[in-house]
Amino acid sequence: MGQAISSTVEDVKRSRYLTPGELREYQELTFLNKKEICHIHKVFIKILPMGTNFREAKLSAEQICTLPGLRVNPYRDRLCKIFSDEEGVFPFEHFLEMASVFSKQASLDVKVQYAFRIFDFNDSAFIEKDDIRSLIQRVINRNDTPVEILDYVVQQIMKEADLNNDNLISVQEFEHGISKAPDFLQCIDAMMTYTKSFDLSFGILGLSLYSSESEETHG
Numbered sequence: 001m002g003q004a005i006s007s008t009v010e011d012v013k014r015s016r017y018l019t020p021g022e023l024r025e026y027q028e029l030t031f032l033n034k035k036e037i038c039h040i041h042k043v044f045i046k047i048l049p050m051g052t053n054f055r056e057a058k059l060s061a062e063q064i065c066t067l068p069g070l071r072v073n074p075y076r077d078r079l080c081k082i083f084s085d086e087e088g089v090f091p092f093e094h095f096l097e098m099a100s101v102f103s104k105q106a107s108l109d110v111k112v113q114y115a116f117r118i119f120d121f122n123d124s125a126f127i128e129k130d131d132i133r134s135l136i137q138r139v140i141n142r143n144d145t146p147v148e149i150l151d152y153v154v155q156q157i158m159k160e161a162d163l164n165n166d167n168l169i170s171v172q173e174f175e176h177g178i179s180k181a182p183d184f185l186q187c188i189d190a191m192m193t194y195t196k197s198f199d200l201s202f203g204i205l206g207l208s209l210y211s212s213e214s215e216e217t218h219g
Contacts, residue, residue, distance in 0.1 A: 030100035
């Protein structure tokens with residue numbers, strides 16, 4: 001009887017906690033450190049029903065959008081589309097990738113590549129005038145902005161970024177624009193979190209990095 005209970009407890013621990021080996025592997029594959037990975041894992045399992053093995057679980061976009069940082073993020077639908085799997089859901093690895101890409105440690109190249117995909121609202125592999133218009137409208141969150149003003153802002157952005165004048169911004173042109181204005185990275189950060197903090201992974205997940213709770217690993 002006691003042995004059976006002990007075995008059940010161990011099974012529950014294995015289904016809920018990261019092993020040291022998994023933690024090391026995730027550190028190698030992401031831009032996150034041990035403490036950060038443990039917090040991302042904690043957020044993930046809190047959404048799951050008790051007893052669910054996180055390695056087999058998948059969260060829906062609706063569940064992801066219940067997180068405080070995403071609930072008010074104007075790009076939440078795009079974030080979910082870009083980072084979910086082919087079925088439109090989030091296994092733990094995809095959830096972790098989203099946090100990793102927008103962490104402070106992620107490289108500029110990685111952030112720019114993903115930001116481009118998020119701002120490419122029609123998934124055409126280019127940022128077009130309609131994409132820029134959608135971006136602006138989401139940021140200002142208003143429907144009463146005069147069309148003339150929107151068109152003027154869109155035109156100015158295209159004038160600066162569209163180097164070959166084809167009315168399309170390629171990923172290379174997007175990267176070039178950011179290299180000319182490196183502080184635009186902070187604009188990306190601010191828009192992705194929709195908060196005052198530029199700590200993207202934890203702004204998105206609505207978690208304080210320095211929690212007093214213990215790390216969730218299991219040897």
